[in-house]
Amino acid sequence: MEDQDHRKAIAARLKEARRLSGLSQGQVAQQMNLHRPSVSEIEAGNRRVSAEELSHFAKIYDVSVAYLVGDAPDTLAVNDPRLQLAARELQKLSPDSLNKLLKALAALRAGDDEGAN
Amino acid sequence: MEDQDHRKAIAARLKEARRLSGLSQGQVAQQMNLHRPSVSEIEAGNRRVSAEELSHFAKIYDVSVAYLVGDAPDTLAVNDPRLQLAARELQKLSPDSLNKLLKALAALRAGDDEGAN
DNA sequence: ACCGATATGTAAGATTATCTTACATCCACA
DNA sequence: TGTGGATGTAAGATAATCTTACATATCGGT
Numbered sequence: 246m247e248d249q250d251h252r253k254a255i256a257a258r259l260k261e262a263r264r265l266s267g268l269s270q271g272q273v274a275q276q277m278n279l280h281r282p283s284v285s286e287i288e289a290g291n292r293r294v295s296a297e298e299l300s301h302f303a304k305i306y307d308v309s310v311a312y313l314v315g316d317a318p319d320t321l322a323v324n325d326p327r328l329q330l331a332a333r334e335l336q337k338l339s340p341d342s343l344n345k346l347l348k349a350l351a352a353l354r355a356g357d358d359e360g361a362n
Numbered sequence: 363m364e365d366q367d368h369r370k371a372i373a374a375r376l377k378e379a380r381r382l383s384g385l386s387q388g389q390v391a392q393q394m395n396l397h398r399p400s401v402s403e404i405e406a407g408n409r410r411v412s413a414e415e416l417s418h419f420a421k422i423y424d425v426s427v428a429y430l431v432g433d434a435p436d437t438l439a440v441n442d443p444r445l446q447l448a449a450r451e452l453q454k455l456s457p458d459s460l461n462k463l464l465k466a467l468a469a470l471r472a473g474d475d476e477g478a479n
Numbered sequence: 480a481c482c483g484a485t486a487t488g489t490a491a492g493a494t495t496a497t498c499t500t501a502c503a504t505c506c507a508c509a
Numbered sequence: 510t511g512t513g514g515a516t517g518t519a520a521g522a523t524a525a526t527c528t529t530a531c532a533t534a535t536c537g538g539t
Contacts, residue, residue, distance in 0.1 A: 309433070
């Protein structure tokens with residue numbers, strides 16, 4: 246595998262985060278419904294961590310999942326005033342309407358670039 | 363399993379994010395060194411997603427991992443991750459399409475205020 | 480409506496990863 | 510030195526994932 250490095254890096258942050266939280270592998274394993282050796286292997290980078298587990302780890306250690314996977318916390322810059330207006334409008338929509346809109350958006354965009362991308 | 367719901371939710375966001383990005387499962391599979399059926403099963407919530415994969419998905423779809431796992435978005439002007447997605451899509455629209463959309467939004471919102479809630 | 484092309488869902492055996500238990504090692508401290 | 514807690518690791522049992530193949534949509538053009 247190629248993202249072995251990435252995995253190792255995640256593993257290292259998980260281990261460090263656990264230590265900083267003052268928890269033992271056993272305590273963590275219990276909270277996560279895992280066996281202790283699994284936690285050990287995860288921290289060694291020998292086992293993958295599922296997305297759900299990652300989320301659970303983040304909660305237990307009180308860190309962000311973004312940190313655990315090595316991402317910088319991201320911010321979306323919406324600098325077009327018209328988009329800000331649109332965003333405000335979007336926030337007023339019901340979830341259901343938002344759903345419809347999101348689907349409509351894909352169609353609209355397809356019409357815009359016509360084959361590009 | 364207990365986090366089945368969490369998994370399904372992650373799967374749903376992955377699917378939605380892919381669609382908004384305009385990519386097919388096949389294209390995604392290729393970029394991630396996966397077979398297409400794996401992507402299909404992941405989006406159906408039948409397969410776990412590893413932390414590395416999650417990170418890769420986030421990069422391809424241009425969304426945050428925090429959004430994908432359902433965490434509260436980290437300090438954004440627009441606090442609904444789905445809106446961030448929509449906003450990004452809006453930026454890709456032509457001015458003309460954006461105009462139409464803004465008008466459509468008003469109509470949608472009018473519909474919301476009536477029966478629902 | 481029909482067609483071909485592309486996208487997606489799904490089945491089944493082969494393959495690989497993970498689990499579970501047990502034992503080994505390390506380290507702090509009395 | 511020796512005891513207890515924490516962690517690493519091995520090995521067979523178990524479970525998930527892969528890979529290939531086929532089935533079912535879905536969409537655009539005719």
